[in-house]
Amino acid sequence: MVKYRQISYAIADAIKHSHYKEGERLPSIRELADKHQCSKSTIIQALQELEQRQLIYSVPRSGHYVLKKGFLPTAPPAECYDFATAAPDWNAFPYDEFHQCIRKALDVYQQELFIYGMPNGLPSLIKTMERHLQDHQVFVSPEQIVVTAGVQEALFILMSIPFPNNKQNILVEQPSYHLLIDYLNKYEIPAIGIERTEQGIDLDELERLFREEEIKCFYTMPRFHNPLGTSYSTEEKKAIVKLADQYDVYLVEDDFLVDYDSNSKADPMYSYDMKERVIYLKSFSKILFPGLRVGIAVLPKPLLPAFQQFKLFMNIDSSILSQAALDIYINSGMFNHHRSRIRAPYEERSHALNNGVRLMKAELQGVLLRSPLTSCMHTHVELDRRVNMNTLAQQMKKRKVEIDMLERNYLQGFPRSKIAKLNVSNIPIAHIPEGIQRLIEAIKASLLG
The missing domain is CATH 3.40.640.10 (Type I PLP-dependent aspartate aminotransferase-like (Major domain))
Structure with a gap:
């Protein structure tokens, strides 16, 4: 991928996760060039692409600002670990x-x-x-x-x-x-x-x-x-x-x-x-x-x-x-290019998720009953009956962790297992290990005495 697009995606991701908030001024072109170790012209190209995507706007002799737009999703706080959202990352869309x-x-x-x-x-x-x-x-x-x-x-x-x-x-x-x-x-x-x-x-x-x-x-x-x-x-x-x-x-x-x-x-x-x-x-x-x-x-x-x-x-x-x-x-060939480009970050997230599940299996022996060894960007864990689901919900809320329990995924009358779905479509890859650790703590705290 060309350098200016790598930078534009990085800035868009920072906007999504509120590192740059709506209405906030971005660092100067010189500061961004130093940060990304590139020329000013490359930064200008990246900023122009972000303007075309209607994520930022420029003010002459002042700089570039994050656009205030109603359709921009409210980014979760930095300490929120969202394993529930399954929608694709809107920043990845061309x-x-x-x-x-x-x-x-x-x-x-x-x-x-x-x-x-x-x-x-x-x-x-x-x-x-x-x-x-x-x-x-x-x-x-x-x-x-x-x-x-x-x-x-x-x-x-x-x-x-x-x-x-x-x-x-x-x-x-x-x-x-x-x-x-x-x-x-x-x-x-x-x-x-x-x-x-x-x-x-x-x-x-x-x-x-x-x-x-x-x-x-x-x-x-x-x-x-x-x-x-x-x-x-x-x-x-x-x-x-x-x-x-x-x-x-x-x-x-x-x-x-x-x-x-x-x-x-x-x-x-x-x-x-x-x-x-x-x-x-x-x-x-x-x-x-x-x-x-x-x-x-x-x-x-x-x-x-x-x-x-x-x-x-x-x-x-x-x-x-x-x-x-x-x-x-x-x-036009754009679809194949787009598909190739976004596979890599999703594969990285999937790898981090699989590592997290291995950690859960090691730390929750006898509590985590079943889970696949590998999966894509979503997976599941089946919990022991001793886990109190109401307490688990409270413990996750306390630790800012969100997961999806499968209440709506069964036909009426079919026996239900205590299964949690974990999805990494929207969580930053750097947050996955800490989020998994917090989930482990919440499960341990929800065990019935």
């Missing part, structure tokens, strides 16, 4: 580049913005997605691709429409994505749970459920599961696909963090599907930003008519402007 793509989309796609009639998505984006998905070993014809308003829209459609196998029950890993769980619980959609742990799922139990329970589809996150952070092995993925074919079950594969996986050999379940059993879902919310509201659903041909009709009733067209901007962003 505002200026995507802004250019939006402006170009307004010029290039003028006619498309003023017409209805593209329920499957912008045709040029669908062609782009056909090529883009090949990078993830998803080879598909364009007519099987449907652009949705985020993966969440695709999930809710799939949970609601009839499937060609004429079965009713939805099988869901436990725990699982909380908004889907909320939807299933709220509207009493027939759903069955199967436990997933750091060791995966019981394939014998999965086969029994497929055989005996009239399973319409099995919703699964093989890669970087939410909230557990674990991934299935190649052998497990192949076995699940084989069972789905044997018992006439569809698989809904939510691959929402595929862009963060540096393991080129970790193929999706879709790549092992020879009988059109896998529905593949891809999100851009984590790699870009949630407000883009563009998701991709790759559907077996027998399922397309019902899905398309339901989507038409819900949403005539997904945002054409968002689709057009994303199409330009990917084809």
Whole structure:
């Protein structure tokens, strides 16, 4: 990465974490040049980029100041250790580049913005997605691709429409994505749970459920599961696909963090599907930003008519402007550059998180029951029943630590474990070791006598 951009990201991160507060004057160009050991012209370039991103503004003969803006999130105090926030770091988003793509989309796609009639998505984006998905070993014809308003829209459609196998029950890993769980619980959609742990799922139990329970589809996150952070092995993925074919079950594969996986050999379940059993879902919310509201659903041909009709009733067209901007962003090469750039800091955070969990295992023997050895930027720890959860919440608040307990991640009636999710998407990497140590102290203080 060029030097001026490294500096601009460093200053943006300092603004986010209130090292430079709204309205505060930044150090002079000379001071910044000395600090970053570069030329004044490099600092000027960095400051110009920050101005374009509307993070700072300049006052002639006075200097540069942090802009007071309503959309800037309130940075947590320095002593707050946030392991709960799962949204992507807004400072990592390439505002200026995507802004250019939006402006170009307004010029290039003028006619498309003023017409209805593209329920499957912008045709040029669908062609782009056909090529883009090949990078993830998803080879598909364009007519099987449907652009949705985020993966969440695709999930809710799939949970609601009839499937060609004429079965009713939805099988869901436990725990699982909380908004889907909320939807299933709220509207009493027939759903069955199967436990997933750091060791995966019981394939014998999965086969029994497929055989005996009239399973319409099995919703699964093989890669970087939410909230557990674990991934299935190649052998497990192949076995699940084989069972789905044997018992006439569809698989809904939510691959929402595929862009963060540096393991080129970790193929999706879709790549092992020879009988059109896998529905593949891809999100851009984590790699870009949630407000883009563009998701991709790759559907077996027998399922397309019902899905398309339901989507038409819900949403005539997904945002054409968002689709057009994303199409330009990917084809320009900016997306691949952005993905490569942000992987490194997230991998550093993941490494620090894994080190923290190892420390927890060493200091909480017999209290921390289960946790994966490695994970991505989120993971989980299962606690012993002796841990008093109310006391733990009080002890964490006292120590300025925030984590996510999985109350909303289980189907009604499914046995719950005392599982805490730890996410490092937004916490500064330097805060992770101290935050883990404070969490260890809070857990120790919450043990029942």
